[in-house]
Amino acid sequence: EAGVAQSPRYKIIEKRQSVAFWCNPISGHATLYWYQQILGQGPKLLIQFQNNGVVDDSQLPKDRFSAERLKGVDSTLKIQPAKLEDSAVYLCASRDRDRGLDEQYFGPGTRLTVT
Amino acid sequence: RKEVEQDPGPFNVPEGATVAFNCTYSNSASQSFFWYRQDCRKEPKLLMSVYSSGNEDGRFTAQLNRASQYISLLIRDSKLSDSATYLCVVNEGGGADGLTFGKGTHLIIQP
Numbered sequence: 001e002a003g004v005a006q007s008p009r010y011k012i013i014e015k016r017q018s019v020a021f022w023c024n025p026i027s028g029h030a031t032l033y034w035y036q037q038i039l040g041q042g043p044k045l046l047i048q049f050q051n052n053g054v055v056d057d058s059q060l061p062k063d064r065f066s067a068e069r070l071k072g073v074d075s076t077l078k079i080q081p082a083k084l085e086d087s088a089v090y091l092c093a094s095r096d097r098d099r100g101l102d103e104q105y106f107g108p109g110t111r112l113t114v115t
Numbered sequence: 116r117k118e119v120e121q122d123p124g125p126f127n128v129p130e131g132a133t134v135a136f137n138c139t140y141s142n143s144a145s146q147s148f149f150w151y152r153q154d155c156r157k158e159p160k161l162l163m164s165v166y167s168s169g170n171e172d173g174r175f176t177a178q179l180n181r182a183s184q185y186i187s188l189l190i191r192d193s194k195l196s197d198s199a200t201y202l203c204v205v206n207e208g209g210g211a212d213g214l215t216f217g218k219g220t221h222l223i224i225q226p
Contacts, residue, residue: 042204042218044216045214048212091158102206104161106160109158
């Protein structure tokens with residue numbers, strides 16, 4: 001079974017630029033999450049989707065971050081404009097919540113450096 | 116959103132030793148508990164779920180104390196390959212069930 005795919009793997013941008021990350025979850029997983037992991041910390045949830053609807057975006061900095069999952073499969077996370085403190089690894093995870101399964105499967109992440 | 120606290124370490128442990136990690140969580144309504152393992156520059160991967168009755172998987176034993184809001188992980192006969200960061204993770208349940216992670220405990224197994 002293919003895992004969670006993310007691209008790009010690495011991105012370097014200057015502050016105030018825009019950037020977008022893409023995630024393709026495990027086939028059939030209706031629940032998708034985006035996490036931000038700053039160096040030395042655990043991942044922090046940014047947003048949770050159930051199919052194409054947002055379940056929780058309480059920790060998403062909505063003035064600069066946006067995310068969508070239009071067809072309930074792939075998702076994109078955008079930052080516009082980026083700040084230095086956005087430098088982090090952005091992890092996408094998916095879960096087969098409809099079958100009551102607990103485990104979240106993480107993708108390899110996109111490592112963002114803002115200079 | 117509530118907190119998960121754990122000692123960041125590093126724990127330097129000789130190969131073959133037993134090592135224990137603990138963490139505490141602040142939300143008494145939390146419903147699910149996990150330990151994830153994260154290798155350097157890799158994504159987190161589920162190590163084991165933690166149940167109130169305690170559970171064991173080979174050399175790994177996890178315990179949950181709901182009254183004290185405390186989770187533990189015990190690794191017996193540690194191997195060099197156990198070197199990693201161990202993340203204590205809580206799911207507060209309900210419709211919004213994103214995970215709340217601790218900062219992780221860094222374990223180094225020394226030959």
